[in-house]
Amino acid sequence: YRAGAVQAYTEYRGKRDLREDLAGKLARFTGAPVDADTELIVTPGTQGALFLAMGVNIASGDKVAIVEPDYFANRKLVTFFDGTLVPIPMDYFGAQRGTGLDLDRLEASFKDGVKLFLFSNPNNPVGAIYTREELEAIGKLASRYHVKVICDELYSRQIFDGRPYAHLRAMDLIDPDDLITIMGPSKTESVSGFRLGAAFGSPTMIQRMEKLQAIVSLRAAGYCQAVLSCWFSEPEGWMDERVKAHQAIRDDMVKGFRAIPGCEVRPTEGGSYLFPKLPPLKVGLKQFVTALRVQADVVVTPGTEFGPYQDSIRINFSQDHRAAVDAVGRIAQMVERYRA
Incomplete structure (x- = not known):
């Protein structure tokens, strides 16, 4: 705080x-x-x-490929900038390894004129991690068809079960001027209130992003920027313990969802969310999500925020262990109350 107090006005x-x-x-x-x-x-x-990153890359009518499901703001931002959404499905239940991204559909979209592809790794909401082979395929396709790529790696430090994690930017497959990677300390490190993120990669994009930021917000708050000195410099063992604690919560929540007849859930490989598929209900998803909040005091995000997922919900497990498990129990009760 003392450091931040003297740097209100920084470079943009x-x-x-x-x-x-x-x-x-x-x-x-x-x-x-x-x-x-x-x-x-x-x-x-x-x-x-x-x-x-999207603002400097999307012109009116530009085709933008996004993964379904993926972070819900992606589709909203494409629409806001008047781009054309090109959804690429991900068979996350059917995949034996990786995300199950439909690479054939991705290539077809690139051939058809997609100019920008964005995705999160680990995926939000599923928590699936892209294999090295999937990332290599993405990189080669983007290079072949001259498609720009935005890779959101917000949860890349919160990886479970010792799984391998690869960074697209380290593979040297894409023209460096066509790739932006995004990270931040908001989630894994629990400093979301400081509103800090980092985008790095393409000098051309970074220069244009700075010009846009100068118009929109001038800069990230100078007082808050000092917190970045602590990022990646946590006390020894702190991150390992944090990941271990999250993994334990994930494991118990997965058990709870799998105990619900007809419910499917893929264990999160990285991140803070589960994306269970619910059994058939006698009410619509919007009504069920409202009922969860009003009757069971559980807040979830409807699957329709991420694509055509009328039977799925996203739930965050970055919270108290017992409270998270109890929430799954209350969801189970509500499923039985509204089961078709």
Whole structure:
């Protein structure tokens, strides 16, 4: 707080010494260099980074490929910028490894004129992690068809079961000027209130994002930027314990959902969400979600926010262990009350 108090007005893309420190940390974590002066911008949260990255890449009518399901703001931002949504399905229940992204559909969309592809890894809401082979395929297709890519890696530090995680930017498959990676300390590190994110990669995009940020918000709050000095510098063992605690909550919630007859759920591989598929109900999803909130005191996001998922809900498990498990129990009771 003392450091932040003296830096209210920083460069639009973030205070330089903080960017230098952060560039080194992000380079080590992702396995590819980051130039603090030309390839990095600090933003008001990763939501701000998404807005800027999409805003400088989408013109009216541009085709934009998004994964279904994926972070709900993606489709809203494409629509806001008057782009044309091109959904690419993900068979997350059928995939033996990885996400089950339909790579044939992805290539067909690229052939058909898609200019931008964005996805989250780990996926939000499913929590599936893209395999190295899937990422290599994405990289090769993007390079072949000259498609720009935005990779949202917000939850890339919260990986469960010791699973391998690969960074697209480290594979050297895409023209560096066509790729932006987005990260932030809001979720895994629980500092969402400071509204900090980072976008790094393409110098051309970063330059344009800075110009847009100067119009929209000037900068990420200078007072808050000081928090970035703590990112990737947590006490030894802190992150391991945090991931372990989240994994234990995930395991118990998965058991609870699987105990509901007719309910399917894929265990989250990374992130803070589960995306269970519910059995048939005698009410619509919107009504059921409202009933959960009013009658059971459980807040979830309807699956329709992520695509055509009329039978699914997203629930966050980054909370008290007992409260999370109890919430699943109340969902089970509501499912039985409204079962078709």
